[in-house]
Amino acid sequence: MENKPIELAPGKHAVTVTTQQAHDSSYRGYKAKPRLERYLGFLPMLAFAATLQASWESLCSSLSSGLLNGGPVAIIYGMFLCFGGSLCLTLSMAEMASINPVAGAQYHWTYEFAPFGNRFLSFIQGWITVIAWWANVAVGPYLVGTQIQGLLVQNYPDYVAKNYQGTLLIFAILFIPMLINIFARQLLAPVEVISGLIHILAYPAILVTMIVLGSRHTDKWVWTQFVNDQSGWHNDGVIWSVGLLTAAFSLSSFDGVIHMSEEVKDAPRAVPRSMVWGLTINATMATGFAIALLYTMGDFDAALDSPTGYPIIEIFYAQTGSKAAASAMMLPILLAGCYSSFNVLASVSRLTWAFARDGGFPFSEFFAYVSPRYKIPLRSLFLVTTITVLIALINLGSSAAFNAVLSLDTLALYASYLVPVIFVLIKRVRQPESIRWGPWRLGRWGIPVNVIAIVYGTYITIFLPFPETQPVTATTMNYGAPVFGIAMLFGLLDWFVRGRKVWNGPTVSAEDIAENIAENIP
Template identity: 80%
Template sequence: MVVMIVLGQRHTNEFVWTEFVTDQSGWHNKGVIYSIGLLTAAFTLSSFDGVIHMSEEVNDAPRAVPRSMVWGLCVNAVLAFGFAIALLYTMGDFQKALDSPTGYPIIEIFYAQTGSKAASSAMMLPILLSGCYSSFNVLASVSRLTWAFARDEGFPFSSFFAHVSPRYKIPLRSLFLVTTITVLIALINIGSSAAFNAVLSLDTLALYISYLVPILFMLIKRVRFPGEIRYGPFNLGRFGVPINTFAMLYGTYITVFLPWPETQPVTASGMNYGAPVFGVALLFAVIDWFVRGHKKWNGPTVMTAPK
């Protein structure tokens, strides 16, 4: 941000705060244009539930996990907002950035600010590194989620993937499974970038749908049987119902536009395949439920810590 602010070409306050660009996507409805643009923020502020999957390895999880989720989200939101403001004020010609031969506008912006390929590469390095080391957090989180689901007999070949390595004290088989699937998905990009993006588009859509399910049931419980809720250390009190209601409305709104095509007219390469890919994944889950799952699944394992 310091380099951007010192070297970047200045835009006016009107450009940053009042100008609304509507001629890039092919869509003409401003509501649709705004909603598609909002998806970037929806993606970057998702996955905050990852720490939940580490709960069984966290001391005082009922307090530590919610605090980690809230503070992680707040800190990242503030930093991202600051970076976005600095970027808008110093980005230079945004059309030139969009037409960058690299395919990545941020690289063109850094190059326009510094006039140096080496400096642009150095400024890109922290962004690339953040993606690299966050992938290790994702592997740790999803491997625990896979292990927990396998332990509860909800996963195919559950007895095999529910194993915990006695030497390393981690679910090593689940970790290798998640890593292998990730590598195989990455290899799709060699054959078809459209197919690769189709799989990636499932990510945020599936996450938001998974967020909506517990919020819906919590909202129903708050309205119909508030006395039966066993609260943890934190309680929203009388704000619970309006907050859950807003979360449902926002999540539903985002879910509608997540599979929305980003450009118009829609082509095979520009199509957003999130919805059909989600449908295929859901179909496999339903088939597994009727073939195997309903015979073994008895709900999640709940263990109460000794007092």
């Protein structure tokens, strides 16, 4: 076959591919794939990125890990380290999002850049990413539900938190975002902007209250106090690394906006910009909040031993001396869990739909359906909701088993980030001329940014599965690694049983790429 250029989408937004590319795409048989309507601009997606991460609120929810392991030193310097590392990961993924802004994201890029075995690697990458985000959907409702129970414990000392109550709260918090995703899709843009305003405006209100009313720790305590006698770990390096979970959790999930790419106008530019600015805004706010919180937190041991299960609730009470005021200060954090759940559910349903569209699931054709009435992947949305409900039901029988599933979230997400970044670095070094760069790129900074991202991501991935405390019991065990291993085995089993016969990589043809780019350039 003569490999000559063909012009697709001729005119203002002409895109040229080769006949070999067109042949490869046609050979895979990808015709008339279901598509989503593009109606979101940069500002709603910036708000989407900021509120999905909700970093200063997430910091409050995950505070106990950092306090137990390293204390102030682990939290403050951990925020600086995780900001730098997460920024490099975000920049690396933003560049790939500009090259190919699709809902499937990581597994698309793995297929495109892998130096070998791209069919197999992209298939496993798809399962890792999807399973990680399925677990992530349950995190927000769980945190909000248990924080509500913590407030009940604080305000009503006779109240005893029950697992079934927490499960019912998870259901309630989950179904509201589901209904909004179905019936109020066109409200997504204004809802994102309003949520972003709440996220930003609540920040100074809480910050000023803490600074004015809270007692003061010394500069020395905040900036040099290293806590190594609380968790049972004895090696200071391990203690500090385990304490990074607080910062790493609050600055993860920065790929969520990518999975909305196929509903974004000018996605090759808007998606990377919203990712980078969303992380930068969140990290700056979270770092400032962490510093203020440590200066004004009051009694360290009282916060760690809080009967509510959340140190932040005890800290707010110590700062204000009022249970009502502490409950009011928790309201923005509870709201953040709700609107973050709305964003996560929207993002994960699109990711699930994309993997189904590409034939990654059993019954893929069924789940790849886009409702002509609601203009969303309705069946994928119901699938994600059903899986989250099933995960929440585990909490009825065993909170340890439920936490085992949740612990998969951050570990699997970081693994899904690392793989395509490693592959794009290899391609960048070996065959830079073969990469079809998008309008948003790192240029000469690409190699050092990719290298730092890989080193940081590897370091975080090693220590994320470590339990917070020693000795380890069935309740305190961090099940992230074994559950991640089970997820990997599931993906491998599906590959040998079904995937190797039907999976030919992402189903995006040369024509689809050309049309996508043309639509995204104003």
